Amino acid sequence: MDVLYFAWVRERIGIPKERVDSSAATVMDLVNELRAREDRYAAAFEDVSALRVAIDQELADFDAPLDGVREVAFFPPMTGG
Amino acid sequence: MRIAVQTAPFDLGDEAARFASAQSHSGAVVTFTGVVRDVSGGLQAMEIEHYPGMTERALTDIAQQAMDRWSLEDALVIHRHGTLTVGEQIMMVATAARHRKDAFEAAEFLMDYLKSRAPFWKREVTGDGEAWVAARDEDEDALKRW
Numbered sequence: 039m040d041v042l043y044f045a046w047v048r049e050r051i052g053i054p055k056e057r058v059d060s061s062a063a064t065v066m067d068l069v070n071e072l073r074a075r076e077d078r079y080a081a082a083f084e085d086v087s088a089l090r091v092a093i094d095q096e097l098a099d100f101d102a103p104l105d106g107v108r109e110v111a112f113f114p115p116m117t118g119g
Numbered sequence: 120m121r122i123a124v125q126t127a128p129f130d131l132g133d134e135a136a137r138f139a140s141a142q143s144h145s146g147a148v149v150t151f152t153g154v155v156r157d158v159s160g161g162l163q164a165m166e167i168e169h170y171p172g173m174t175e176r177a178l179t180d181i182a183q184q185a186m187d188r189w190s191l192e193d194a195l196v197i198h199r200h201g202t203l204t205v206g207e208q209i210m211m212v213a214t215a216a217r218h219r220k221d222a223f224e225a226a227e228f229l230m231d232y233l234k235s236r237a238p239f240w241k242r243e244v245t246g247d248g249e250a251w252v253a254a255r256d257e258d259e260d261a262l263k264r265w
Contacts, residue, residue, distance in 0.1 A: 042170070044168060044170055044238070044240060045168055045240035045242070045251055046251050092170070092173055092238070095170070095172055095173035095176055096173075096176070097177075097236070111170060111173070111238075113170070113238065113240065114240065114251065114254070115235070115253075115254035115259070116234070116235055116236065116237060116238050116239055116240065116254065117234070117239060117240055117241045117251075117252045117253075117254050118198065118210075118233045118234050118235075118236075118237040118238075118239035119153055119209075119210060119230055119233045119234035119237075119239075
């Protein structure tokens with residue numbers, strides 16, 4: 039699947055987008071896989087209560103399943119308007 | 120219903136006039152415009168990042184909810200991204216309804232949802248550096264009234 043990062047999540051991880059081969063069952067499982075990779079991921083995902091997630095471009099919860107998902111995005115709370 | 124996500128500036132007067140004149144059953148048109156403000160002094164630029172694809176979907180979904188809930192004749196959302204300076208217009212919404220109460224309420228609903236549910240992130244650039252604008256609890260709380 040494609041994993042996208044925005045705002046300070048993108049800055050901490052250092053890339054806007056990457057292809058991730060994962061068998062993670064849920065968003066939280068994916069977060070834990072990413073955390074274990076490198077310090078920059080651990081730093082970005084230190085406090086998931088400060089993050090939001092979208093699955094295939096729709097807001098979702100961290101316990102949402104990833105079966106069949108093409109795109110997951112992580113970002114801070116939105117500041118539009 | 121029209122949704123526009125763009126870097127280019129828009130002409131508030133032209134957009135409002137065109138929107139109002141396109142309506143035939145509405146006695147009320149409300150517009151709201153958000154402008155870059157310099158809260159603490161020294162703001163050099165406001166950078167707005169967004170999530171291409173999801174942004175248009177989220178704005179369309181929010182506008183459609185407003186259309187349905189208040190039986191609007193029409194709704195317009197324009198939201199800019201990229202680098203803006205103080206005084207520039209960031210975004211506007213317009214709503215058209217038979218009566219003003221619905222037009223006002225629908226515009227407020229659009230604004231409340233745009234703030235917290237449309238994937239935009241603002242960053243302020245000052246002489247001291249750059250800082251992401253934090254989401255405010257009040258903005259999240261504002262959704263509860265709907």
